[in-house]
Amino acid sequence: MLIHKDLFKQAAFTARFEWGYEGVELVGRGSSIIVIVDVLSFSTCVDVVIGREGIVYPYRVKDDTAARFAEQKGALLAGSRGERISLSPAALQTIPLNSRIVLPSPNGSTCTVLAKEHKATVIAGCLRNASAVASFVRAHKGTVTIIACGERWPSGALRPAIEDIIAAGAILHELGEHILSPEAQMAVAAYTSARNDLAHLLLQSGSGQELIHRGYPEDVHVAALHNVSENVPVLNDDMAYEAASWDKL
Template structure:
């Protein structure tokens, strides 16, 4: 067993696709956190009764074929969706009119992590919007299965990494979202999880302002999606916790 694993603790945190795969190989219950905005959009879409099929990036012919196979709409990029009036990774693109509709959602971070970790005892979606509910659901599943819990902060991707460079960019919005969930769990926590919780508790009272001004928040704001940032930084707005059943997230 590699020394850098957090095996001896019941509650852990990992980063990105590699961390998601590591947690899946341990057989952990996994909570995937992508605040801006895969996780937040899935939670919001399901609150309106939509069904979300995650699929790894990029949005290409294979993704289009998959959407056709499951009878779903393939989500567009934010800019294209605004132009065409379709759905996207923006939570604001969903409404009550989407009840029972099916959507395939690709994203560089959230969907990629889901795909890497989909064969586990339980895979949940967590974010600031449902932090307390996600922790409660994970603990219920832990009591039933005896499995540990890993909260995966998805992070972002650097553009155009040079040869031999790692392309993951830690995103503080995901780290704070993971910390919010971990702070509600009762099991023993790894040092990595404890530091994550500490970051969240330190910024809890200013969390909306911090994410508003961080790199990911600023990027969305400059692209015209300020309302997405406001929405995704609300704490415990929903009690709904998406859980992957087969290949779909649907409201149970």
């Protein structure tokens, strides 16, 4: 039996939650705000760079075109973990102020690019800035879709990542004036279940264990910090995340 995809749009609700590329395409369409959540590590990296008064250009792939794009923007291209500038929030804490970074990411960057096509205000959210993002959403009003980017299995299929649904729930938990979809309510439930043990859960999760085994436990610790940042990274017309201008609301 063919089921119409419109049934999955969560259209009756003003706060929605969904996963990955398909979630951006289907549920994000028609939203006033789309929040991209990729805790380990894209959106956490964006928060850290914005906290250093920098800007981040998301880029979908890391290849020769990324290097040319970085050159065009007068920006530094993030390299592999272990380099000073990479998809590592711990490493990015030491970059110079006002840095311009091109950050390739198959999950967070790709979802960002897809979200921008919907003409919505696009925000990078994580555990570190959950309350700040929620405050911005409340002030902006309108319909919001929170996208948990997740990870990818070797086959390319989506792997839901618990750190992303927890952070999404942390944001949604503070949107009391919105009408939450059942999917959004379940994200909130994930957050309320995890909020007293965030660091332990992230360290023990599949995503956390992957980073630990690769030698980057500090990235997990940085990402697990909750509400330590007041940054709200908003995607501008130049396709770069910059600090939100509240006076433009």
